Amino acid sequence: MPFMEISKIEIFTGTVHFLAPFKISLGTSEFSEDVIVKIYADDGIFGLGEAAPAARITGESQETILGASVSIAQNLIGNDTDSMNALLDTIQSTILRNSAAKAAFDTALYDLVSKMAGKPLYRYLGGYRERVQSDVTIGIMPSAEAVTKAQRLLNMGVGIVKMKVGDKIDDDLERVKKVRETVGQKTKIFIDANQAWEPKNAVSAIRKFEKYDIDLVEQPVKASDVDGLSFVRKNVDVPVMADEAVHTPEDAIRIVKSDAADMINIKLMKAGGIYNATKIAAISEAAGLKNMVGCMMEGAVGIAAGIHFALSSKNVTFVDLDSDIDMKNTLTGMRMLPFVEGFREPLDGAGIGIDDVDSNEVKLFRTIKRRSSSRSF
Ligand SMILES: [Mg+2]
Incomplete structure (x- = not known):
């Protein structure tokens, strides 16, 4: 089987709103400004990942996640999807901390490869x-x-x-x-x-x-x-x-x-x-x-x-x-x-079971594309 490469990565912003304000001892929140990452392989199949910032816990905001995401995406693009451990290590070693940004890429990759394998992620x-x-x-x-x-x-x-x-x-x-x-x-x-x-x-x-x-x-x-x-x-x-x-x-x-x-x-x-x-x-x-x-x-x-x-x-x-x-x-x-x-319970289907994000709820921030294919076929 020919190996697949990560051909494109899209980074989106999206805000989730709570039904009622949520108060804990660290503060109150009514919404969360999240980031969605979509990682595509050569055949057009993609994996989805999400980052939710918790400023007082991981020190991140939507802005820092977007910045870290561009760096991580640039390091992942064009790599072989069968070298999962190398990809996961690239995510972790691109930047110190920034754990929610890393989680979005890590889980998008897992969604992608489990979809490619035709299995639910778990x-x-x-x-x-x-x-x-x-x-x-x-x-x-x-x-x-x-x-x-x-x-x-x-x-x-x-x-x-x-x-x-x-x-x-x-x-x-x-x-x-x-x-x-x-x-x-x-x-x-x-x-x-x-x-x-x-x-x-x-x-x-x-x-x-x-x-x-x-x-x-x-x-x-x-x-x-x-x-x-x-x-x-x-x-x-x-x-x-x-x-x-x-x-x-x-x-x-x-x-x-x-x-x-x-x-x-x-x-x-x-x-x-x-x-x-x-x-x-x-x-x-x-x-x-x-x-x-x-x-x-x-x-x-x-x-x-x-x-x-x-x-x-x-x-x-x-x-x-x-x-x-x-x-x-x-x-x-x-x-x-x-x-x-x-x-x-999990949704039916391969990967995490979610077909796609809703285009009305997210906004494209950046697309990172492979510059030129290293593929010979
Ligand atoms: Mg707790």
């Missing part, structure tokens, strides 16, 4: 399961609104509710108490403080939340404070998950060495795509830590990539892939991806 990656349970997040909001949302999630069949905390402790406790009363004991409740607490305050706060039978606490202290995270983990009963503390495989090793967490939240936007996400899952598995796959504010393309990775990985026990559920638009014309009784 099967191309070695398929482990057919569906995966997802939590749905309740942001920081008045208790009465949280109760209404919790009731709606219960009606949808959601089995895990993730609650954002780290605002005013009394309000947080009241909200978690009310939601626990609403969902009963069968539903799991996770809390996520998004780095809001100092280690000692975190321990006293978490002890108060433990009254409401919380099942997990996510990133209670600052991302850089691995010792603080370890201190919290040793002083509370509830399992602790590292999120902002782990972007790269190297970060995961640091967490393992410090015994700082029971679980690691892998996000493609932090890790720079599936290539590094796979390494983080391997490090976690070897160290006896489980993984969740989470998200930033990706539309359908980015969420689909996260779902496929989660379906392929044994060490991912559940996911927090819910951003599309609370969106007005997902850049694909679809309202949201399948969410069946609290479980995420």
Whole structure:
């Protein structure tokens, strides 16, 4: 079979809008200015990838993603699509950090090569399961609104509710108490403080939340404070998950060495795509830590990539892939991806299962074309 080259790369901008403002301890958002990457092979087949910036977490914006994307595209263009590991390494080594930009290219390549192989991406990656349970997040909001949302999630069949905390402790406790009363004991409740607490305050706060039978606490202290995270983990009963503390495989090793967490939240936007996400899952598995796959504010393309990775990985026990559920638009014309009784399922078809982005929702920023074909046929 003749080898294929990357013949063209298109970079688009697109904005996803939430149904309601989403507040966490780091700030409030109503929309996300994302970037879509489309990587074409010689035969016209293409793969889709999405970058969702999280300025306070990865330091990126739509503008920085566009800049990094042009550099990455210029290094990928004209290369052989069968040299996947070389392409993935090119993405990672083109530029330091810029993890969401890298994730868009990494996942677009995976979409492309799995489409070329005629397989759904999770099967191309070695398929482990057919569906995966997802939590749905309740942001920081008045208790009465949280109760209404919790009731709606219960009606949808959601089995895990993730609650954002780290605002005013009394309000947080009241909200978690009310939601626990609403969902009963069968539903799991996770809390996520998004780095809001100092280690000692975190321990006293978490002890108060433990009254409401919380099942997990996510990133209670600052991302850089691995010792603080370890201190919290040793002083509370509830399992602790590292999120902002782990972007790269190297970060995961640091967490393992410090015994700082029971679980690691892998996000493609932090890790720079599936290539590094796979390494983080391997490090976690070897160290006896489980993984969740989470998200930033990706539309359908980015969420689909996260779902496929989660379906392929044994060490991912559940996911927090819910951003599309609370969106007005997902850049694909679809309202949201399948969410069946609290479980995420893949779309039918090869790759991530998404035919294309919606031309009404995205705007072309740049096209990078191969200068001259090295092909002799
Ligand atoms: Mg988190």
